[in-house]
Amino acid sequence: MGKLNVTVLRYLSKEDFRVLTAIEMGMKNHELVPGPLAAAIANLKAGGVHKLLKELCKHKLLAYERGKKYDGYRLTNTGYDYLALKSLTLRGSVSSFGNQIGIGKESNIYVVADEEGTPICLKLHRLGRTCFRNVKSKRDYHGRRHKTSWLYLSRISATREFAYMSALYDRGFPVPKPIDFNRHCVLMELVNGWPMTQIQELVDPPQVYDDLMNLIVRLGNSGVIHGDFNEFNLMLTDSGKPILIDFPQMMSTSHENAEFFFERDVTCVREMFRRKFGYESEDYPKFSDLVREDDLDAEVHCTGYGFTKEMEEDLLQEYGMIQQDTEQDEEEEEEAVVDDDEPPALVPANASDELNEYRRQLENEVSYSETKSSQEKKSG
Ligand code: ADP
Ligand code: MG
Numbered sequence: 001m002g003k004l005n006v007t008v009l010r011y012l013s014k015e016d017f018r019v020l021t022a023i024e025m026g027m028k029n030h031e032l033v034p035g036p037l038a039a040a041i042a043n044l045k046a047g048g049v050h051k052l053l054k055e056l057c058k059h060k061l062l063a064y065e066r067g068k069k070y071d072g073y074r075l076t077n078t079g080y081d082y083l084a085l086k087s088l089t090l091r092g093s094v095s096s097f098g099n100q101i102g103i104g105k106e107s108n109i110y111v112v113a114d115e116e117g118t119p120i121c122l123k124l125h126r127l128g129r130t131c132f133r134n135v136k137s138k139r140d141y142h143g144r145r146h147k148t149s150w151l152y153l154s155r156i157s158a159t160r161e162f163a164y165m166s167a168l169y170d171r172g173f174p175v176p177k178p179i180d181f182n183r184h185c186v187l188m189e190l191v192n193g194w195p196m197t198q199i200q201e202l203v204d205p206p207q208v209y210d211d212l213m214n215l216i217v218r219l220g221n222s223g224v225i226h227g228d229f230n231e232f233n234l235m236l237t238d239s240g241k242p243i244l245i246d247f248p249q250m251m252s253t254s255h256e257n258a259e260f261f262f263e264r265d266v267t268c269v270r271e272m273f274r275r276k277f278g279y280e281s282e283d284y285p286k287f288s289d290l291v292r293e294d295d296l297d298a299e300v301h302c303t304g305y306g307f308t309k310e311m312e313e314d315l316l317q318e319y320g321m322i323q324q325d326t327e328q329d330e331e332e333e334e335e336a337v338v339d340d341d342e343p344p345a346l347v348p349a350n351a352s353d354e355l356n357e358y359r360r361q362l363e364n365e366v367s368y369s370e371t372k373s374s375q376e377k378k379s380g
Contacts, residue, residue, distance in 0.1 A: 004097045004110050004122075008059055008082055009089065014366075018042050019052045020083060021365045023062060023073050025358040027151055032065055032072030041358045080151065081124060084183040093180040093187055094122070104232070104246065106157065106319075111190060114179075121176065121191070125161070125184040125248070127153035127318055153318050154184035156311045157248040162186050163300040163307075164224070164247040171222065171296070174215070174243050191243050196231035196272070203240060205279040211242050212269050213285055216262070220290040223297040225251045225258055227321060229265035231272050249319040252297035257322060259287040 012020075022042035026033030033041075039049040053073060056062040061079035065071065075083075088094045095115045102109035110122040128150030162181040165188065169175050177189035202208050212234070219226060226233070226244065233246040251261055266284050273279040301307075316322045 004081075004085075004100065004112075005078070006085060006097045008061065008078075009086060012082070015044060015048070015052055016056060017083075017086065018044065018362070018366050019049060020056060020061060020075070020079055021362050022358070023075055024080070024083060024151070025361055027075060027149070028358075029354070030072070031149070032067050032070065032074055034070055034072040038073060040355055041362060043359055043362075075151065077126065080154075080184060084124075084185040087182045088180060088185060088187065091180065091182075094120075097122075106248075112187070119190050120179060121188050123158070123161070123186045123188070125154040125157040125186070126150070127157050127315075151184075153315060156307055156315050157318075158184045158186050159305050159307055160250070160300075160312070160315060161246075161248040163303065163305045164250045164296075167296050167300050167303075168244075168247070171294070173218070174241060175247075176243065176245060191235045191237075191245065193235040193237040193243055196234040196236055196242075199236055200276065202277055205273060205277045206281070208236070208240060208242065209269070209273050209279060209281060213266070213283075215242065215244065216265055216269070217285045217290065220253055220262060220285070220287075221292065222294040223253050223292060225253060225255075225261045226265055227251050227261045227319075230268040231276075248315065249321055251316065251321060253290060253292070254297065261321065262287045262290075 019038065019042050022038050023033050025041055026037055030037075035050060035053060038053060039047070042049055044052075053062065053064075056079070057064055057073070059078075060076055061082055062073045063076050064073055085094065085097075092115055094112050095117075096113045098111040098113065098119070100108060100110050101121075104123075106125060106127055108124045108126065110124070111119050112122045113119055158181050162178055165175055165178040165186075169177055176191050179187040179189065181187065212229075216226070216229060226247070227249040228246060229244070233244065235243045235245060237243065251258060253262070263286075270280070270284055273281075313322065
């Protein structure tokens with residue numbers, strides 16, 4: 001575990017940023033983005049794009065890969081990290097970077113600092129494979145094929161985590177204060193406490209046991225289940241109060257698998273107390289005891305984070321919370337994979353809706369960063 005390598009944040013130019021963003025846009029529909037398509041999206045003068053692409057590969061922000069029928073560029077983890085950290089920096093949410101403090105199952109965790117120098121926690125979500133060859137293909141609402149790619153999964157994972165954390169924090173649940181998110185990155189309060197995994201002894205085991213079971217019930221009465229409620233996702237403050245973390249896999253109590261995951265969460269706590277603290281109690285909550293008092297599950301869908309039911313299903317599948325595709329989906333998948341052996345069409349500039357849409361999105365992304373950096377220059 002080391003430092004987050006952010007030196008590139010300083011020396012990359014406006015054009016580099018534009019080309020990197022162009023590859024990100026192209027990857028919404030293609031696993032590999034051919035150089036000419038990248039150039040068309042980036043819409044830069046004088047054909048310097050090839051050189052920029054080469055440089056970005058050298059710094060490992062992009063990778064050039066050979067596909068079955070065509071070759072092209074894709075973002076690397078580092079390239080995607082760069083785009084998100086650049087956005088968070090321009091917004092003023094982060095101003096310096098520190099050490100890695102954790103590796104979770106699906107993430108890397110760092111300590112960074114905000115503009116006041118206060119240490120905060122940065123979580124980079126890492127789901128799925130960066131190699132395109134084994135990526136599953138699915139159809140979205142409109143029947144269009146889309147990839148359950150690492151970019152897509154990591155982004156919804158972070159968005160979902162931020163949405164749930166915000167709803168929980170607003171209701172006074174003991175969770176870190178959410179600060180900001182972009183793409184696959186979430187910024188939150190750094191918890192001042194110990195991971196439960198490192199705790200071998202408790203002053204008052206029955207009290208902590210009750211706190212945890214009450215927390216599970218309170219979540220349930222609000223309409224949600226954590227889904228991974230165990231010692232890896234619980235921290236304890238010095239005064240012995242539990243703080244819950246790690247929310248992308250949360251589920252509604254109305255979900256068809258809700259009872260199973262509720263009981264699994266309860267069992268995790270009982271097992272942990274029996275094994276680590278030699279404490280057992282016959283007093284534990286049942287799913288049937290829950291009384292709906294709130295609609296936290298519904299709220300996260302209405303607050304403009306823009307994730308659909310489909311995205312939720314894709315993510316819960318990735319976290320192993322729901323079953324894999326049905327046979328019919330598998331058939332569609334095969335079809336879709338054959339489809340994508342064809343290179344993306346390269347039509348003349350402005351002649352394609354897809355290209356125009358990419359360019360529109362690209363202008364949105366870069367215009368913000370360009371105004372911000374000229375403001376910074378002016379102010380000093
Ligand atoms: P994953 O989804 O990969 O399991 P987690 O959110 O559980 O990631 O975080 C992994 C580890 O990082 C945790 O077990 C904890 O030790 C540390 N961690 C995560 N969030 C925070 C935080 N806000 N403050 C302090 N430590 C944290
Ligand atoms: Mg975890």
